[in-house]
Amino acid sequence: MFERPRPIGQLTAPDVDDFLGSLRAVFESRRLTNDGALVQQLEHRLAAFHDTRHCVALANAGIGITMLLQLFARGRRGEVIMPSFSYRGLPHFARWAGQEPRFCDVEEDSHALDPRTVEAAINSRTTAILAVCNCHSTGDIAGLCRAAERAGIPILFDSVDALGGTHRDRRLGGFGQAEVYSVHATKLLNGFEGGYITTNEDRLAALLRWQRNFCLAGFEPGGAGADEDLVLGVNAKLNEIHAAMALLSLDRLDETVNRNRARASAYRAMCDGLPGIQLVLSARGEALSNCARLVAELTLPWPLSRDQMVALLRAEGMPVAAYYHPLLHWSDALGDGPRQHLPVSEALARRFLQLPSGDLVSIGDIGSIGALLEFVAVNGGAIRSRLADAGVA
């Protein structure tokens, strides 16, 4: 259907001449990295955007989560509580920080960690709770923070998909000990690669700034807490070119979100006429998200399985992916331990797929996708048989 692929990432880009203007200034300053002027400007603006005391810009979001887990472990080898129905990188970040993942079940509507399962999982080895705010729902942030506080365990939020969102009328950024965001090209803000941490904790921010630049001698944050020997340094610096791109993307954030919401509306209108497929846009009456990532849920009577839909759309030039599948506690890479049973996550695992979204998908494209889906709805039985014959169940 599409000769040029219609991807699932935001892939927004500023005007090339605007970008080259910023790049030229970087070029002339000859300051390409090491806490340059644009990184500082980006941090300042993002802290204001999130209404937090600090923003620490980073090479990418994953290294940010890894740094936080290393700091929170305070030299111990323990466990990090995290959802299984989530981004495939999460357990790896724990491993790099010397921790093991401890998977917990999620809530059926928000797909976020269920505070009750978290409380049940907390034990003497727990070093942190890694919660995730999803693209359609932040989850029960207050409940999770209460559980963390009661147990005296740090909690951080992977808010990569929820940028711009709110929880109880407060903008995300300052919840838990810290939140982590991405400025990867496929995310709402495009900085080529990159990420950042927001926090209201002064000491944590100071340690993170020191940690991202190798914990260099002579640059110790000082102040309260004799904990500097617990911090393992790394190079997690964001460079100036990536910061320049992210800043221009931040300038256009509202426009980008508006375009995303127009795409979401088009998809929703399309789904309204198709039984068994619906767009997952919000839960519990939460405000509409940034709609950078658009996820559809398949239920009966939709004639094809999620995996069949993925295969079908890919063949038509849409490199879509199953949403959070396979479950992380099913991953072979995570050892031979006894398989946990996480009933809600397991029930969710095969129902969702990501739809083409972002700036390379036009409203017209969504019309074409709608026509394809109508065809599938009408001819589902025959298509299902042919896919099954081809080995796609």
Add this chain to the structure above:
Amino acid sequence: MKHRQALAYFGGAPAFAQPLHVAQLNLPEWERIESRFRDIFRRHFFANNGPLVQALDVAFADYAGVEHAVSVTNGTLGLMILARALEISGEVIVPAFTFPATAQAVAWAGLTPVLADVLPASHMIAPKTVAPLLTRQTVGIIGVHVWGRPCDPDGLQAFAAERNLTLFYDACHAIGCTHRGRRIGGFGSGEVFSYHATQVLNAAEGGCITTNDPRLADRLRTMRNFSPGQTFASVPTRINGKMSEAQAALALLSLEDLPDNIAANCARHDWYAAGLAEIPGVDLVRYPDGEDSNFQYVVIEIDADRSGIDRDIVFDLLAAENVLCRRHFAPGLHQLPYFAARGAAARGNGYPVTDRLCATVMQLPTGGTLARSDVERICHLIRCIVGDAETIVARIGGRP
């Protein structure tokens, strides 16, 4: 000769109006940068193993004379990925005289760094400094090609092979350098380079892992990302270590310019050698004859017994003149709280050579913007300082 009273430290005007730095900061002409970035925007391909990263992997492997090059976010992440991809578990010998990232990467990979002292002439580890630290837990050695001089590849390779230890290298300083005519990149199980802006090849940030082992290369390419489509081996741990198209664009241009930039470094090094000749107690680190070097660092050792003045005094006097030197790698890693607290320095007989180097070594400004006249003025300043050492030291009371 600039008289003592004229030194900026004592109130004179600084020799340089603008600060001079220890950093390469080589940049291609703007028009070439602009063209590459217009292409990126035209393709709308910004990250995730894009065409420029793929081209860079091929181009750098070709340059380094190795089978595989794997571009990554930065050199430290490259070291972390390599150390974990080697599938070893236990203690790894790490030099105490290196940038902290060498040992930090080993620790991030779940290995235990054990710090070794270095040799006074080479500034690097050797079988002699490694041997006393070996235990049954020792599984590997990471050599560092400090200043771009090869870290005893023959001796360490034989030593490691005899003991079934995995040898790998931090080659962040050593782009374009050779050992017995062979480019650094193919020694040990794998080597890691840095494309940081201060290095001779500039991608703002960036790095690269090289190896001749195809199985290891598959693991490295898998580990640097989380994409199911970029999975070439079964690995227990992955990370986002991806280089962006922006970084790769700059690196490719910088690779084109590398011979010219190295030639310019070489010339500057020669100017320094001439300008610093026969200053008592000031010894310039030389690069091996008959080998390629990138000359990206101009390193001197100041022997206070012969020069009559401590390195730190010279450092401060030069800083006042806007000559901003560096004191890599002081303090030694055995002094850093994280490693000291974990017994990384508990074995062996201390670090006398590392401690001495940390007190005597410093790097002088070099890089793309430094003119011959600048180098000559810096050398002249050092000659004046050492020539007047006794009075200067008397006046400032020994230490600044």
